[in-house]
Amino acid sequence: xxxxxxxxxxxxxxxxxxxxxxxxxxxxxxxxxxxxxxxxxxxxxxxxxxxxxxxxxxxxxxxxxxxxxxxxxxxxxxxxxxxxxxxxxxxxxxxxxxxxxxxxxxxxxxxxxxxxxxxxxxxxxxxxxxxxxxxxxxxxxxxxxxxxxxxxxxxxxxxxxxxxxxxxxxxxxxxxxxxxxxxxx
Amino acid sequence: xxxxxxxxxxxxxxxxxxxxxxxxxxxxxxxxxxxxxxxxxxxxxxxxxxxxxxxxxxxxxxxxxxxxxxxxxxxxxxxxxxxxxxxxxxxxxxxxxxxxxxxxxxxxxxxxxxxxxxxxxxxxxxxxxxxxxxxxxxxxxx
Numbered sequence: 659x660x661x662x663x664x665x666x667x668x669x670x671x672x673x674x675x676x677x678x679x680x681x682x683x684x685x686x687x688x689x690x691x692x693x694x695x696x697x698x699x700x701x702x703x704x705x706x707x708x709x710x711x712x713x714x715x716x717x718x719x720x721x722x723x724x725x726x727x728x729x730x731x732x733x734x735x736x737x738x739x740x741x742x743x744x745x746x747x748x749x750x751x752x753x754x755x756x757x758x759x760x761x762x763x764x765x766x767x768x769x770x771x772x773x774x775x776x777x778x779x780x781x782x783x784x785x786x787x788x789x790x791x792x793x794x795x796x797x798x799x800x801x802x803x804x805x806x807x808x809x810x811x812x813x814x815x816x817x818x819x820x821x822x823x824x825x826x827x828x829x830x831x832x833x834x835x836x837x838x839x840x841x842x843x
Numbered sequence: 844x845x846x847x848x849x850x851x852x853x854x855x856x857x858x859x860x861x862x863x864x865x866x867x868x869x870x871x872x873x874x875x876x877x878x879x880x881x882x883x884x885x886x887x888x889x890x891x892x893x894x895x896x897x898x899x900x901x902x903x904x905x906x907x908x909x910x911x912x913x914x915x916x917x918x919x920x921x922x923x924x925x926x927x928x929x930x931x932x933x934x935x936x937x938x939x940x941x942x943x944x945x946x947x948x949x950x951x952x953x954x955x956x957x958x959x960x961x962x963x964x965x966x967x968x969x970x971x972x973x974x975x976x977x978x979x980x981x982x983x984x985x
Binding site: 684685687702704705706707720721722724725727730731732734735738739745748749834 | 868869870871872873874901905906907908909910924926927928930932942945947970971972973974975977979980
């Protein structure tokens with residue numbers, strides 16, 4: 659399963675990298691936020707790799723689970739060892755397309771609201787999701803932002819009943835990527 | 844002292860101790876990368892190991908429990924940047940033309956006067972391979 663995903667991803671990267679309209683970031687930011695009665699939990703990952711093909715409208719993200727950083731060591735430990743099982747499932751990834759690509763004029767500065775649809779894989783479980791995204795084009799640079807919710811049970815992430823008041827069943831995910839044109843060699 | 848008060852005091856002592864231990868666990872600090880042993884490796888070697896066999900490299904370098912393995916990476920700076928949390932990162936040169944070893948410094952840590960082309964050594968915790976090899980919560984080795 660994991661091998662297949664990795665292989666698929668590599669194939670997709672290969673497909674993307676052959677296009678001249680490929681943009682990349684290695685410093686993409688993904689934040690998640692859990693709001694629960696006892697505590698709010700937030701974690702940031704600034705090491706997300708993402709590719710964007712402006713011609714085909716394809717987007718791909720890869721995030722290392724262990725790169726999500728928490729305020730408290732105990733939270734980071736529980737997140738990795740109990741919930742995400744990051745030794746077994748070290749990565750989360752997304753591969754999808756901008757469904758209304760024609761709305762965007764990549765050669766003109768502006769802000770566009772679009773929809774991104776694709777497969778999100780977390781904790782070894784793949785689900786098809788749809789999320790709103792904002793694309794901002796300014797001086798040849800592309801910024802992309804998105805905010806959406808996921809349900810932990812959709813990804814078979816088990817929250818023990820003892821901490822059910824500490825961890826929310828719905829997690830809010832924020833994506834912030836500043837892309838640069840892919841330079842070869 | 845009556846039996847009752849002995850029991851009451853015992854309960855209070857146990858509760859206080861439990862609370863204190865709980866508080867300590869809740870607030871336990873992140874491991875300091877400069878304390879204890881670390882796996883010493885060049886950025887080139889670290890990257891090659893991950894690109895050749897990711898699963899084996901993960902076993903070797905990535906902590907399976909929070910902070911239980913550290914790497915001490917030496918390499919040449921290819922890029923210097925700062926993330927949205929204000930942390931400085933240095934991307935070290937590897938044999939790959941595009942990707943490298945990205946070392947994110949711990950909050951507030953920086954290598955004074957470091958510039959592109961300099962050789963540096965940092966210690967941190969390897970998160971894995973994401974096209975770049977990610978080493979987080981780094982501190983400079985003097």
